[in-house]
Amino acid sequence: GDSVTQTEGLVTLTKGLPVMLNCTYQTTYSPFLFWYVQHLNEAPKLLLKSSTDNKRTEHQGFYATLHKSSSSFHLQKSSVQLSDSALYFCAFPLYNQGKLIFGQGTKLSIKP
Amino acid sequence: DMKVTQMPRYLIKRMGENVLLECGQDMSHETMYWYRQDPGLGLQLIYISYDVDSNSEGDIPKGYRVSRKKREHFSLILDSAKTNQTSVYFCASSSDTTGQLYFGEGSKLTVL
Numbered sequence: 276g277d278s279v280t281q282t283e284g285l286v287t288l289t290k291g292l293p294v295m296l297n298c299t300y301q302t303t304y305s306p307f308l309f310w311y312v313q314h315l316n317e318a319p320k321l322l323l324k325s326s327t328d329n330k331r332t333e334h335q336g337f338y339a340t341l342h343k344s345s346s347s348f349h350l351q352k353s354s355v356q357l358s359d360s361a362l363y364f365c366a367f368p369l370y371n372q373g374k375l376i377f378g379q380g381t382k383l384s385i386k387p
Numbered sequence: 388d389m390k391v392t393q394m395p396r397y398l399i400k401r402m403g404e405n406v407l408l409e410c411g412q413d414m415s416h417e418t419m420y421w422y423r424q425d426p427g428l429g430l431q432l433i434y435i436s437y438d439v440d441s442n443s444e445g446d447i448p449k450g451y452r453v454s455r456k457k458r459e460h461f462s463l464i465l466d467s468a469k470t471n472q473t474s475v476y477f478c479a480s481s482s483d484t485t486g487q488l489y490f491g492e493g494s495k496l497t498v499l
Contacts, residue, residue, distance in 0.1 A: 307485045318477060318490040319430070326485070364429065368486025373418040373437060374445075375481075375488055380429045 277302045279365050281378035288355055289386050296350040296381045298339075298365030306367040308341055308348040309375075313362040322363070323350070360385045389414050393478050393491035400498050406465035408494045410478030418481040419461040420445075420488065421453060423474040430477065436461055468498045 282297045300308065307326040311319040325332040325341045325348065332339055339350045348365060365378040391412045400406055412419065417438045422430040422445075432445030434453040442453050450472060454462045465472055478491040 307487070309487065311488075318492050319488075320490070321487060324485065324487060373481055373486070374432065374435055375486060377430050382427070 277367075277369055277376050279367065279376050279378035281363075281365055281381050283381045284379070285382045285384065287384045287386065290357055291354050293353050294351065294355050294359075294383065296363055296365075296383065298348045298350065298378060300346050300348065300365070300367055300376075302346075302367065302370070302376075304370045305343060306370070308339075309366045310337070310339060310348070310350050311364040311366060311377075313364065313380075315361070319364060355383070355385050357385050357387065359383060389489060391478055391480055391489050391491035393476075393494045396492065396494055398494065398496050400468050400496070402470055402498055403467050404498075406468045406472075406496060406498075408463040408465075408476055408478075408496070410461045410463070410491055411459055412461075412478075412480040412489070413459065414480060414482070414489065415458065416480035416482060416489070417458065419455065420479040420481070421451070421461070421463045422477045422479065423447070424477060424493075425474050433463065433476075465496075468496075470498050472496065473498045 278301045280299045309324045310322040312322045313319040328343045337352045364380045366375045394409045419436045421433040436442045436455045452464045476494045479488040
């Protein structure tokens, strides 16, 4: 069935280091893929989205490339900041149902 | 101004009382959602509404009902609230062309 897998539940890094949060998906069609970020006590907000194969999408220093061949949409940043501490969700919409399938989320914790 | 507004933001109720959470959006989106999120966890879909009076159960509808009489408003109702319904509730609306969700700021419900 349709699903999103985020393999890391918690990632703890020191400020200034690079990060990659994994996202793989399973579906029979070619959806938009999304990354949402949720800071503590706030609503989830869209960080990135893409439906174009092999094209890098960037926003606020984060970037991701949709690879349809491997069904992946990993989120990366070259140098994390304290303000990047948040919960990150990967998601895609179910075909023709208006329902978003979310991964379980990855908590990113940045230390000084 | 693209906005999803939730009221109230904070609510404390006693077990057995009725709860009404309200949500409005100014983007004329057809599809709206109610999610709940427990601490440190992901988003669980309670109900989805495709338009006025066109509502479908999500993954955890038990104990909840919804009402959508105008496209811009979507209400979540808890008849006889239970302590295990203590949670943060998020409303969202969708741009159906991509499936992107726009979230409200959340309503924190405590049931004593």
